[in-house]
Each structure stands twice: as C-alpha cells, then as structure tokens.
Amino acid sequence: MNLNSIIIPPTPKSYPQGNNIALQIGTDLTLSYWDLWCLICADEEFGGSLNTLKDHLIQKRKNGRFNSFSTTNHLEDTITHLEELEPKVAHLPPIKELLTALPLSFYRKERQKAARNIIEGSGGYPRSEAMLRSPRRLLEREAMRGQWKRLPIDPTPIEERLRPLFLPKKDGFYTESASFPLSRRLDRAIAKELKVSDPHRNFEAHQYAVYRAALTLYQEENCWDDSYGNMGMLGQEWVKAILCLTPDRCRSFPEPFLKDLIMYSAWEEYGLVDFDTVGEYLRNLSNEEQDLSRFILSDLIKRSTQAFQEYKSSAAQSILKRLNA
Numbered sequence: 001m002n003l004n005s006i007i008i009p010p011t012p013k014s015y016p017q018g019n020n021i022a023l024q025i026g027t028d029l030t031l032s033y034w035d036l037w038c039l040i041c042a043d044e045e046f047g048g049s050l051n052t053l054k055d056h057l058i059q060k061r062k063n064g065r066f067n068s069f070s071t072t073n074h075l076e077d078t079i080t081h082l083e084e085l086e087p088k089v090a091h092l093p094p095i096k097e098l099l100t101a102l103p104l105s106f107y108r109k110e111r112q113k114a115a116r117n118i119i120e121g122s123g124g125y126p127r128s129e130a131m132l133r134s135p136r137r138l139l140e141r142e143a144m145r146g147q148w149k150r151l152p153i154d155p156t157p158i159e160e161r162l163r164p165l166f167l168p169k170k171d172g173f174y175t176e177s178a179s180f181p182l183s184r185r186l187d188r189a190i191a192k193e194l195k196v197s198d199p200h201r202n203f204e205a206h207q208y209a210v211y212r213a214a215l216t217l218y219q220e221e222n223c224w225d226d227s228y229g230n231m232g233m234l235g236q237e238w239v240k241a242i243l244c245l246t247p248d249r250c251r252s253f254p255e256p257f258l259k260d261l262i263m264y265s266a267w268e269e270y271g272l273v274d275f276d277t278v279g280e281y282l283r284n285l286s287n288e289e290q291d292l293s294r295f296i297l298s299d300l301i302k303r304s305t306q307a308f309q310e311y312k313s314s315a316a317q318s319i320l321k322r323l324n325a
Contacts, residue, residue: 005025005026006023006024006025006098006101006102007023007024007025008022008023008024008102008103008106009021009022009024016033017033017125017126018032018033018034018037018117018125018126018127018128019032019033019034019125019126019128020032020033022035022036022110023035023036023102025092029088029092031089032128033110033125034081034117034125034128034131035085035088035089036110036114037110037113037114037117037118038050038053038078038081038082038085038114038118039089039095039098039099040099040107040110040111040114041053041114041115041118041119042095043095043096043099044111044114044115045115045119048094048095048096050082050085050086050089050095051086053082053118054079054082054083054086056119057075057078057079057082057119058079060075060119061075061076061079061308062308070121071121072308073136074121075121076134076135076136076307076308077127077128077131077132077134077137078118078121078131079134080130080131080133080134080135081128081130081131083130084130085130134307135303135306135307135308136307136308136309139263139267139303139304139307139309139312140267142263143263143264143266143267144216144219144220144264144267145159145216146259146260146263147256147257147259147260147263148212148260150253150256151205151208151209151250151252151256151257151260152202152205152250152251152252153202153205153206153208153209154209155209155210155212155213155216156213158193158209158210158213159213159216159217161193162186162189162190162193162213162214162217163217163221165182165185165186165189166186166217166218166221166223167221167223168223168224172223173223173224173225174223174224174225175224175225176225176226176227176228178224179224179225179226179227179228179230179231180228180230182224182230182231183230183231183233183234186214186234187234190210190211190214190238193210194206194207194210202250202251204245204249204250204251205250205251205252207241207245208242208245208250208257211238211239211241211242212242212260212264214238215235215238215239215242215264215268215272216264218231218235218238218270218272219267219268219269219270222270232270232271232272235270235272236272238272239265239268239272239273242261243261243277243278243281246285247285247289254288254289254292255292258282258285258289258292258293258296259296261278262278262282262293262296262297262300262316262319263296263300265278265315265319266297266300266304266312266315266316266319267312267315275315275318275319275322276318276322278319278322279318279319279320279321279322279323279325280322282319282322282323283322283323283325290323293323294320294323294324297316297317297319297320297323298320300312300313300316301313301316301317301320304316
C-alpha cells in the first residue's frame with residue numbers, strides 16, 4: 001500500500017475524541033485515534049507488535065490490583081479493541097513505517113497521549129464499537145436481558161414502565177431516608193403490574209416477567225443509600241418470587257427460561273441472590289432440566305473466566321456445586 005495516500009482529516013474544534021477519524025489510508029481504510037494510539041504504543045514499547053501489547057494488557061488485567069472498576073473495564077475494553085484492530089491493519093506495512101510517514105508535529109502530539117489513553121486508561125473517551133463488544137459487556141447484557149424476547153412474555157414493556165420510578169428526580173441519588181418511600185412506591189407499582197384482568201393470560205409467565213424487569217432495573221439503576229436495608233429486602237422478595245416459578249408453570253421452553261434465571265443469579269451484584277437457594281431450586285427440576293442447567297452453568301463458568309470475571313465464574317461454580325450436591 002502506498003503510504004503517500006495517507007490523509008489526516010481536520011482536527012475537530014474540540015479535543016479529538018478516541019472515535020474520531022485520525023487517518024484515512026487509501027479509499028477503504030480509516031483508523032480512529034484509538035487505533036492510532038494503539039499503533040504508537042505497540043511501536044514505542046512493544047517492538048511494533050500489537051499482539052505483544054495485547055498480551056501485556058491481559059497480564060496487567062489478570063495480575064494487577066486496581067482501585068476502581070474503571071481501570072479494569074478500560075483494560076478489558078482495550079484488549080477487545082486490539083483483537084479487532086490486528087486483522088484490520090495486517091495488510092499494511094510495518095507499524096514503524098506507517099508512523100514515520102506521518103507529519104512529525106502530528107505524530108509527536110499523539111505520541112504524548114498514546115500510553116496515557118491505552119495503557120493507563122486515563123483519557124475517559126467514549127468507547128469504540130469494538131470496546132462495547134468486550135466479553136464482559138456482552139455477558140452482562142446477556143445476563144440482564146439477553147433471553148427476554150424468547151420468554152413467553154417479554155419483560156421489556158414492563159421494564160420501560162417501571163424505569164422512571166427507579167430514577168431520582170434530583171441530585172441523582174436517593175438518600176438513606178428516601179430509600180423507604182422508594183421501596184414503598186416500587187412495591188405498589190409491582191403489585192399494580194401483577195394485576196391481570198385477562199383470564200386467558202399466562203399469569204405465571206406474566207409474574208416472572210414483572211419480577212425480572214424489576215430485578216434488572218435494581219441492578220442497572222442502583223442509586224440509593226440502603227443503610228436501612230429497605231431496598232435490599234424488597235429485592236430479595238423479588239428473587240424469592242421468581243424462584244417459585246418453573247419453566248413448566250410458565251409454559252416456557254426450558255432453555256431460555258433457565259438461562260435467564262441462572263445468568264441473572266450469577267451476575268447479580270447487590271446480595272439479593274443466595275447461591276445455595278438457587279442450587280436447591282435447580283435440584284428440584286426434572287432430570288432433563290437439571291442437565292440443561294449444568295450445561296448453562298459450565299458454559300457461564302468458562303466464558304466468565306475468559307472475560308476476567310472471576311467473581312461471576314465463582315458464583316456460577318457455587319450454584320453448580322449445590323446443584324450437584
């Protein structure tokens with residue numbers, strides 16, 4: 001490829017963001033600033049190898065101790081970005097040759113940002129599309145709502161109606177004293193959603209959909225001080241309610257129902273789920289459903305481990321151990 005065909009679009013008036021186009025190479029290939037910063041880091045510190053840079057970030061994620069989830073999330077996102085960048089630039093000349101073809105002033109300016117934004121993760125830029133497909137993000141989306149459209153009743157419309165009740169009207173947070181009125185409002189709203197006037201409606205499936213919508217919102221919109229435990233007790237009641245239901249009672253295919261219940265149980269982060277209770281629930285299912293549950297749990301353990309989600313993998317192992325007891 002002729003590197004004389006590199007075009008650098010005008011720099012945005014605001015500070016360039018990671019997703020802005022940094023380079024246009026020929027007619028078919030564009031590289032974002034995220035891409036460029038990865039290339040610079042690989043050249044400066046890892047002998048021009050994107051794969052070596054990726055391995056460094058993997059080891060850093062596995063072995064590092066970090067003060068915030070933002071750092072671990074950034075490392076996971078960047079690893080995924082590198083996995084998609086490698087084949088994208090495989091047909092280009094060596095990285096050093098590409099970087100040497102850039103105007104010196106432009107290169108020096110971006111060189112100052114590269115390590116800070118890629119290895120340290122301190123830039124705070126919007127994620128690239130590749131980053132939004134990191135294994136952790138995909139697993140989380142799957143655990144929270146990935147099976148909903150396959151259930152007898154999709155919880156999505158219920159979730160959309162309930163969501164405004166979870167959001168504080170001011171200050172972005174419910175104080176300790178506000179958590180009790182919040183739990184009362186949510187309790188009444190759930191009771192209202194559970195009322196079904198149509199006698200032909202699949203009531204058990206509707207009940208499951210209501211509680212699952214509420215539990216996903218509890219996870220995604222958790223913005224309250226629960227020192228008094230009001231919200232925790234309410235959420236635990238919702239979990240107990242879904243554990244009173246089975247695929248058979250809800251007239252559901254077992255696979256999406258159990259995958260939804262199991263993945264949520266392993267991914268929940270606020271102490272609502274007791275793993276022993278979930279394992280006991282699964283032990284009371286049919287032999288075929290128990291085998292299906294073992295497959296779902298084993299797959300989740302494998303995928304969570306690959307996604308650096310050791311706690312989620314441990315949660316799934318705890319449920320599986322109780323199922324096999």
